[in-house]
Amino acid sequence: MTVTAGVDMGSTATKALVLVDGRIAGSTARITGADPERAGEMALKESLDQAGLQLEDVEYIVATGYGRRALELADESVNEINANARGAAWLGSSEGTVRTIIDIGGQDSKVIALDEDGVIADFVMNDKCAAGTGKFLEVIADLLEIPIEDLGDISLRSTKPVNINSTCVVFAQSEVVSLIARKEAPADILAGIHRSIASRVTTMARRVSMDRVVVFDGGPAKNKGLLAAIEAELGHPVVVPRHPQVVVALGAALIAADMLTDDGGGA
């Protein structure tokens, strides 16, 4: 039995995934908070509990994400772009070979283009700015007093999405405040917000890849309204993995398994 684990130490959420003989045995996500190392350890422990395993059973742990150097438990750390590519390519798509990944995280969003062998061909990331990221959704959810997991369903009820002109989170926030004051329906505001994020990330996507097999992952991929907005912008369907938030952790666990078996390719 080969047990490996991937821990994705994100800016907002920390994710862990346990792989047993190439099958996913457990996975969790939790808030990163002020102590990323503890968040990483807890996430790993919870995933191991799900798999009915102990820390001693794990042969190799790979950390990834912004906080990857904070996790002392890890044997190795890898770049999250590579982990993401590995995870998404492994999951695959019924539409064909995965060639484009749209990943929206807590503090950045990225688009990764893969070649026919699953090797990274190009990538872009948003600038150091929260527009088009999960943080943006959080701020708006707060403002509208709607739980973040309900954003998608509510926005899908929109009949007349508003136009959000600001791409800056701070400005968009004040724009939303005035929309609320004008008594625009929350559904319409949310649909407008989703449209604005979708337009931003699809512009990035077009810069690196025009391929139609697109995987959308990261926590915000659970938001059906945002997914619909991205599909509308791209003009074709987009694949969302069953657990989009742990794709990067999955990639890290797969890379951990690679490292056990070969020279540690990963890419």
Next chain:
Amino acid sequence: MPKLFGRKRPNIRDAAAAEVPDTRPSAPRYRWKGGEDEERLDELSRIIVGRAKELIDHYQEQMRKAPSRPEAMAWFDERARFLSSPRIGEIEEHKANGGKVIGTMCVFAPLELIRAADAIPVRLCSGLHNTIATGEELMADAGLCPMVKSTLGVKMTHASPFFEASDAVIVPMVCDGKFKLGEVLQDFMEVWMVNVPHIKDTQQARSMWLDEVRALQQQIETLTGNRIYWEELKREIQLSLRAQTVARRLYDLRKADPPVINGRDSLLVNQTPHTEDLSVWVEHATVLAQELEQRVRDGIAVSDPEAPRIMLAGAPIMWPNFKIPQLIEESGGSIVADELCSGTRWLYDPIGIDEWIWDDMFQAMAERYLQPSVCPCFTPNDPRIGRIKQMIEDFRVEGVVYHVLRGCHIYNGESTRVKQSAEDRGVPMLIIETEYSQEDTEQLRTRVEAFLMLVRARRKKAAKAKRRAFKTIDGSEGGDGA
């Protein structure tokens, strides 16, 4: 116009030379309250100088970590201390003897003319991060190039001894930032704005540029009180040619595989002439070149011989703003080439003299600053693309990192085209848009690391493809292996 060969000739504008009007405004155009409080200014200056020293220490320490760094780098290290370089004393002595110092920006000031008048040229484009906030007090544009704001801030806070020593500064009007920077600087010092034509290969552009350089000659002569004669100009052109020859030698040495010198060290070596005596630089650069040639013979690599070979392109990277080159090399890349105006760009097209007569010399010297320049302030700028392609080939570049200073629209504007032409040659390119501050270092690290992995993955793939092709040719195992 008489052409006198072989002996001193009077300048053609003897009479006019004495009558350059002082164009400085009598009252400041920009009021800066912070400048009135001298105590606060002193304090600010001390803080900035202290921080700059820390930054320089930090990067120098990192650069010394290279497993087998060339010994000849020691002189460049000492000189790069910048705010405590022995060069400052030399310049002070020169000034005490009545000598003049002329500041320059970009790579358009005719250095040969400055030196021919016994003045010292110093390039003032700044790489200091913590003068930006002060610069913003007069140029409050958040989207403006950090180099422009940093340079202004340096003058406002008197942080650089080289800036303080400058009796005048030559500011080329190449981009919006430099344009207005020159204007604001006029409240602090004598500024000579130079009109750079943006379409450069027409007859009218050539003649306008010649006139601009002639006007500069006049300004230099007036300031220094030294008329520039044939002999001095020839001497200085020959010095520039000697410097370019050794710089070209160093440039060619970077083609070595494995690399014999780090990209950060090369960048530093190419920036040392900004403030140094060029003839002294030539001596030390020659020693470095000899050491590196020996390394090539002995096969000594400066770092990991398998490191991805990276080319640095885009907006200028001025010491000590070495954030990007540091990130690339500490993430395992090796910068084997750069096309930066703060790097190797001054090498291109040495002054081509047909005959050593005044008019030919002057014209060749002046044109050398305009025609071969591939600054994106020019249009069309096809030669830059061609040059980058050539460098990719010559240096066996495996990936290009394109540096954009936020607000530098002309470099940003050419990035897509450069990326496409690099990709046409099978070389990936990463565009990094950033400022001087360190706050985005970790985000950038993610990108740089992923980019280097991408380059390595491509290399593996190419090797595999080659092996397959070899098998097919070989015939023995052909067919199914592919």
